[in-house]
Amino acid sequence: KNEVEQSPQNLTAQEGEFITINCSYSVGISALHWLQQHPGGGIVSLFMLSSGKKKHGRLIATINIQEKHSSLHITASHPRDSAVYICAVGIQGAQKLVFGQGTRLTINP
Amino acid sequence: NAGVTQTPKFRILKIGQSMTLQCTQDMNHNYMYWYRQDPGMGLKLIYYSVGAGITDKGEVPNGYNVSRSTTEDFPLRLELAAPSQTSVYFCASSYWGGGYEDTQYFGPGTRLTVL
Numbered sequence: 144k145n146e147v148e149q150s151p152q153n154l155t156a157q158e159g160e161f162i163t164i165n166c167s168y169s170v171g172i173s174a175l176h177w178l179q180q181h182p183g184g185g186i187v188s189l190f191m192l193s194s195g196k197k198k199h200g201r202l203i204a205t206i207n208i209q210e211k212h213s214s215l216h217i218t219a220s221h222p223r224d225s226a227v228y229i230c231a232v233g234i235q236g237a238q239k240l241v242f243g244q245g246t247r248l249t250i251n252p
Numbered sequence: 253n254a255g256v257t258q259t260p261k262f263r264i265l266k267i268g269q270s271m272t273l274q275c276t277q278d279m280n281h282n283y284m285y286w287y288r289q290d291p292g293m294g295l296k297l298i299y300y301s302v303g304a305g306i307t308d309k310g311e312v313p314n315g316y317n318v319s320r321s322t323t324e325d326f327p328l329r330l331e332l333a334a335p336s337q338t339s340v341y342f343c344a345s346s347y348w349g350g351g352y353e354d355t356q357y358f359g360p361g362t363r364l365t366v367l
Contacts, residue, residue, distance in 0.1 A: 145294075186344075187358070188356055188357070239297055241297075
């Protein structure tokens with residue numbers, strides 16, 4: 144079993160829908176990261192969080208440390224949100240990240 | 253700032269050939285990483301460095317070597333290329349390291365095919 148599991152693996156939705164992507168992990172962490180990989184391949188960091196909730200525009204990330212679970216929400220989704228969303232965790236005591244397999248999101252107009 | 257730059261963008265190698273993937277960052281970051289991304293799989297850590305002169309293995313180091321003689325540069329060397337090394341390679345850097353709320357900046361990637 145992978146240390147970081149994302150669900151769903153693939154998600155297709157219509158423009159305007161509310162999107163939720165889930166990430167569960169099985170190890171002690173110092174921080175959790177959400178990343179976005181564009182169709183062209185570039186990877187950018189969206190959020191880093193170790194507790195609670197963060198919001199950037201239409202994106203919201205939450206984490207529940209006790210349940211070892213995080214969610215990424217997108218409100219009023221748009222075709223430009225189509226990308227692969229990657230969850231990664233910083234392992235306690237280690238100077239590196241462990242990545243989930245990614246969730247491919249497609250938003251249709 | 254250029255951020256993290258990687259060269260080349262694409263490369264085709266024959267089995268048994270060697271090559272070096274270049275990575276440079278201009279943000280004075282301590283930590284640098286090399287990942288590979290296989291189709292449908294998550295990013296896997298190959299090697300990482302916590303500062304000039306210090307490197308360590310990640311999850312999948314076999315067939316690769318690294319060096320870090322300066323803060324800015326972290327080249328990845330492939331010796332005796334094999335088809336299993338066909339992948340997209342990403343270099344990344346951060347100031348504090350993965351265990352902190354610290355942004356990792358990624359290069360654009362190198363798409364490598366070994367035939």
